[in-house]
Each structure stands twice: as structure tokens, then as C-alpha cells.
Amino acid sequence: MDGIAGRACVVTGSTKGIGLSVATSLAEAGADVVISARSARDVERVAADLDAKSAGRVVGITCDVSRVEDCQELLGGAVEELGRLDVLINNAGVGIYAPITELTVEDWQRQVDTNLGGVFYCSKAAVPHLMESDDGWIVNVGSLACRNPFAGGTGYNASKFGLLGLSEAMMLDLRHHGIRVATVMPGSVNTDFGGSPASPESAWKLRPEDVASAVLHLLGYGGNALVSRIEMRPSQPPKG
């Protein structure tokens, strides 16, 4: 399939931040999009708003990606609503920063279950449908924390290092089934993530639109090229 228009896409964690920007860019380009997150009210509001101003269909399905049944219902529901599946964007994630001395078992589990487990559950449910597509894609939103440990990153680094391993192993398997898998790894993005709210003082950070632009760029690749990893950094961070 050429271009984004008409592709059937699911974006997890798409009511705010990076996911919202990716979903908006896909809808503006004419794709059919499923919006999803845990808050049903946010999912309904964002889906209705985007659907009203987009060429393609935009529908909402509530999903907590740390719950395997939710992920199965999300992908099954997407195919029911849109008729097929071409693109899965695994974006939903949480950041709880604390050293091992302070990180609770619950916060460890929440990060691993969401940032890593959710990608596995959604991808597993998506793959049989993506195999039917003539241009199937899974794009995983990782982080520079996929490769760079930082103090306080016990749970976040573990989940994101695991995500990169999962993503690249899937990439090697799924290319033989006509599905491309890529990991986008941004540095700091100006969103309400990990306890630090978006702010004008953080205008030096990447914008959610910068990450969306990288995702859409990836989806434009075809032919024999499989671009499997993009690292992104703010171009002019404060010197420190």
C-alpha cells in the first residue's frame, strides 16, 4: 500500500502526549485510527474530536495494555471496526523513577507489565492480522533509556532495555512474514510524563510532533528497506 491514507492503525496510549500526536498525524494523513488508553472518558473525547475533523474513520477502544485480555479485545475490536489491521503503534508507557532502595514491588511490576508486557500482548494479538496486510508494521516507542542506564532508572531502564530486545527479535522473525518492526527511541519529550509536567521552560525538549514525524517517516519506507531503529535527541539541550 502506498502512503498513509486508508491504512488501518491502532495507537496505544493515544489520548495524550506522543501517542495523541502520532494518532493525530495518522488521521490527518487519511488513515483509519483506533484511539486507546485506560480512561474511557478521554478515549471517547479524543476519538470523537479526531473523527469529526479527519478524512478517515477514528474510533475509540478502552485498553489497559498491562492486561492481556484488554489487548486481545483492543486488536480484535480494531479489526471488527476497521475491517483489517495494517499498523500497530505500541506507545503506552509509564515512568516511575526511583533507586532500588525506594522502588516498590508494585511500581516495578506496573512499569514492566505496561512498558514491556503491553508491547508483547498487543503485538501477539496483532500479528495474525498484520500477516494479512500487504504492508504490516509494528512501531514501538522506546526511549534513549533503552540503551542508556541512569540513576533511578531501575524499573524504567529494565522495561525499556527489555523492549528493545523484544522489538529487535520480533523484527528479525516478522520480516519473513512481510511485517516490519521498528523502535523509535526519543530523548526527553515535552509531555506530562514521569512526574514532570510539560512546560514552556522545557521547550528545548523534543516535541511530541517530532516523534510523530519520525513514526510517519518510518511508515513511508517500502521496497527492500527495513529501517528498524531511530534515535532522537533534543538538538540544543541546556549545557550541564
Ligand SMILES: NC(=O)c1ccc[n+]([C@@H]2O[C@H](COP(=O)([O-])OP(=O)(O)OC[C@H]3O[C@@H](n4cnc5c(N)ncnc54)[C@H](OP(=O)(O)O)[C@@H]3O)[C@@H](O)[C@H]2O)c1
Ligand atoms: N516524555 C518523554 O520524555 C519520553 C521520552 C522517551 C520515551 N517516551 C515514551 O513515550 C511513550 C509515551 O509517553 P508520553 O510522554 O507521551 O506520556 P504521557 O503524556 O503520560 O501519555 C501516556 C499515554 O499512555 C496512556 N497510558 C498510560 N498507561 C497505560 C496503560 N497501562 N495502558 C494503556 N494506556 C496507558 C495514557 O492514558 P491513560 O492514563 O488514560 O491510560 C496516555 O494516553 C512512553 O512509552 C514513554 O516511555 C517518553
